[in-house]
Amino acid sequence: MYSGVQSVYNQGLLYGWFTAMHTRVDILLYGKPEEALRNVITLISDALHRLEMRANFFDSTSELGKLNQTAHLKPITVSDELFQMIALCKIYHEKTDGCFDISIRSDHYNAETFQSLILDEAHSTIYFTKQGLRLDLSGFLKGYALDKVREILQTHSIDNALVNIGNSSVMATGNHPKGDGWKVTVAATGKEYLLKNECLTTSGNETPGRKHIINPQTGKYVEGQRTVSVVTASGAEGEALATALFVAG
Amino acid sequence: MMNRRDFLRNAGITGSGLMLAATPWLSVFSEKKQTVGEKARLGIIGPGSRGQVLMNFLCQNPKVEIVAICDIYQPSIDAALQIAPQAKVYRDHRKLLESKEVEGVVIATPLHTHFRITMDAFDAGKHVYCEKSTGYDIEQCFKMYNKHRETGLIFFAGQQRLFDPRYIKAMEMIHSGVFGDIEGIRTFWYRNNDWRRPVPSPELERHINWRLYREYSKGLMTELACHQLQIGTWALRRLPDTVMGHGAITFWKDGREVDDNVSCIYVMDNGVKINFDSVISNKFYGLEEQILGHLGTVEPEKGKYFFEEVAPAPGFLQMVTEIEQNLFDTLPFAGTSWAPETAQPNKGEYITGKRPDGDGTDLLTAAFAEAVITRKQPENIAEECYYASALALWGDQALQEGRMLTFPEEYKLNYLNHSRKPINENEEEKV
Incomplete structure (x- = not known):
């Protein structure tokens, strides 16, 4: 898929879009000279593609892909970033009473599977006590990416931005050029959210035939047309919550 | 409407x-x-x-x-x-x-x-x-x-x-650079009919079917090309300097004097070209002005635009291109994960958000x-209309003479990239 940044600039506003994480990323910025805004979008694009190289479940050559193939043999030293992501997912697993579970795609999955994941913070290693354990960060990565984008925006003093990763993960910082905060509507429900330095995460099946989220309690795909949207300060937390609320019903 | x-x-x-x-x-x-x-x-x-x-x-x-x-x-x-x-x-x-x-x-x-x-x-x-x-x-x-x-x-x-909203909107997007550099304009108008009106008695033939006789009309160039050439120069904000082409009567050999098969190439000073083709014995491709940018294509007759690679989100695009007239509007794009339909044909988006109706008349x-x-x-308005007609007639002249022509200095206006040079010392600047 083409991943170069395309953009349009008008009246101080820059809209850039590109593909990453199997979807389109939309970024709207203003408040700095055009070149500075363009530079920030390029940096964001680079960061998201790096993140994808690290944590793409579907790419066996990503750091996560390699971990999934070898971590049952011995503890594997991983990058700080991957360790941090998996550690966060462990916290959300506990907080959601298992409703958010990144081990859901493991062989012979059951509610205990997650316990085969051993994190050693002191050595930055990850170890699987069972063969067949596989970690899938797909349902988490976009939200985590939003938190990375926020860091980049802060570093470059961009106060106002609307960032959309695949429609399901939206972050708004500062204000719309003509108002306070940003107003975003979920197309399926028609519900409008006023976002003020917050993330809007939506999880669910938008059409009756679509099913792509597995319920940890049953091990089966959740069926039926239904969506859950949550507003959170952190994008990563939003992903965990939206998924957990969707599967919990 | x-x-x-x-x-x-x-x-x-x-x-x-x-x-x-x-x-x-x-x-x-x-x-x-x-x-x-x-x-x-x-x-x-x-x-x-x-x-x-x-x-x-x-x-x-x-x-x-x-x-x-x-x-x-x-x-x-x-x-x-x-x-x-x-x-x-x-x-x-x-x-x-x-x-x-x-x-x-x-x-x-x-x-x-x-x-x-x-x-x-x-x-x-x-x-x-x-x-x-x-x-x-x-x-x-x-x-x-x-x-x-x-x-x-x-x-x-x-x-x-x-005055057609889809053209106005399309030009706004084109001029904002959304489709990148416009490198070519392909216009065509195809029909499959003899272009004749019913004539109640033979002595009225030339008066009613005036479009077919050179004494009254220059046929496809004056009746059709002038619409599409104007779209080309509107999109490019540039007027051509040279034209070449060929015209012939190839199918409707019914006594008409104007060509039923023409092709013209208008060339800008930077090498970008506007093509106009008309054949009136095949209607399969209909009419269109295909505006070719290095990032995307506009087909305003269909009322659609297409991106070469992944298309932007219409809501974001609209917000940026229309920021001055928009108040604090909501962006209705959020939902479950969007995935590009890579296996699907590129269906494009409607320029005005809906199927076009009306034509601006x-x-x-x-x-x-x-x-x-x-x-x-x-x-x-008068400048756009002047050049629409002048370019069509100039193209006709190229067809008639069968050679490449440069736009006559004496008929240039001070408009876009054309500038009027005084022909002699006494001539006053009129424009």
Whole structure:
């Protein structure tokens, strides 16, 4: 898929879009000279593609892909970033009473599977006590990416931005050029959210035939047309919550 | 059909700098409040088929009163009186022009008469809407344009796409750079019919089917190309310097004198080209102006745009390109994960968000009425119309002569990349 940044600039506003994480990323910025805004979008694009190289479940050559193939043999030293992501997912697993579970795609999955994941913070290693354990960060990565984008925006003093990763993960910082905060509507429900330095995460099946989220309690795909949207300060937390609320019903 | 109020609201006439930059003639509607209750009193010269279309739009406009009609063909007079029963009937346009009641005229006669009637109308102090092509050759077009400038009277030509919302919106997007650098414009108009009108008796053949005879018309170039060439120069904001082409009668060998198969290439100084093709014995591809940018394509006749790679989110795109007219609007894009339909054909997006309806003729006639009432010539209208006709006629000349031509210096305006060089020391700058 083409991943170069395309953009349009008008009246101080820059809209850039590109593909990453199997979807389109939309970024709207203003408040700095055009070149500075363009530079920030390029940096964001680079960061998201790096993140994808690290944590793409579907790419066996990503750091996560390699971990999934070898971590049952011995503890594997991983990058700080991957360790941090998996550690966060462990916290959300506990907080959601298992409703958010990144081990859901493991062989012979059951509610205990997650316990085969051993994190050693002191050595930055990850170890699987069972063969067949596989970690899938797909349902988490976009939200985590939003938190990375926020860091980049802060570093470059961009106060106002609307960032959309695949429609399901939206972050708004500062204000719309003509108002306070940003107003975003979920197309399926028609519900409008006023976002003020917050993330809007939506999880669910938008059409009756679509099913792509597995319920940890049953091990089966959740069926039926239904969506859950949550507003959170952190994008990563939003992903965990939206998924957990969707599967919990 | 979109009514004018909807159009004004959707087009954001009141505030969009970008839209007014792409389409400066829309400023004609900005004084609409001042003209409430006023009327433009118009005469229709040549209410044939096209004339009646224009009359039907004008009659729906409360700001218009059709006070006179003029024709030499009784069936046209009868049909026109059905539309405007109060209109006085004339058979000689000069008599109509003597009427004090008439403020402006709409000229929809055969092409070869446009020049004389337009010049007479300006001499009589009347505002003019003339169907395209305005003149029979570039010299006539140039004289008509200059007469408009000298008299200060309103001058419009029948280039309705200038007021078609999908073209206005498309040009705004094109000029904002959304589709990248525009590297080519491919225009074509294909039909599969003989282009003849029924003739009640043989002696009327040349009068009714005037489009087919060179004495009256230059065929596909003057009747069709002038619409599409204007779209090309509007998109590029650049006028061509050279033209080449070929024309022939290849299928309808029925005694006509104008080509039924033409192809012209207009070349800009930077090498970008506008092509015009017309074949009227195959209609499969219909008509289109394919505007080719390095990031995307616009097909305004279909009302669609397409991106080369992943398309932008329409809501984001709209917000950026229309920021001046938008208030604190919501962006209705959020939902579950979006995935690009890589296996699907590129279906594109509608320029205005919906399937196009109407072709701008309603707004073009409304704009003319507004200009007559306010006596203000909208910016660039006369220049766009001049070049639309001049380029079509210049292309025809290239077809006739079978060689590459450069645009004649003496017929250039100071417009876009064309600049008028004094021919001799005595010539005054007119534009």
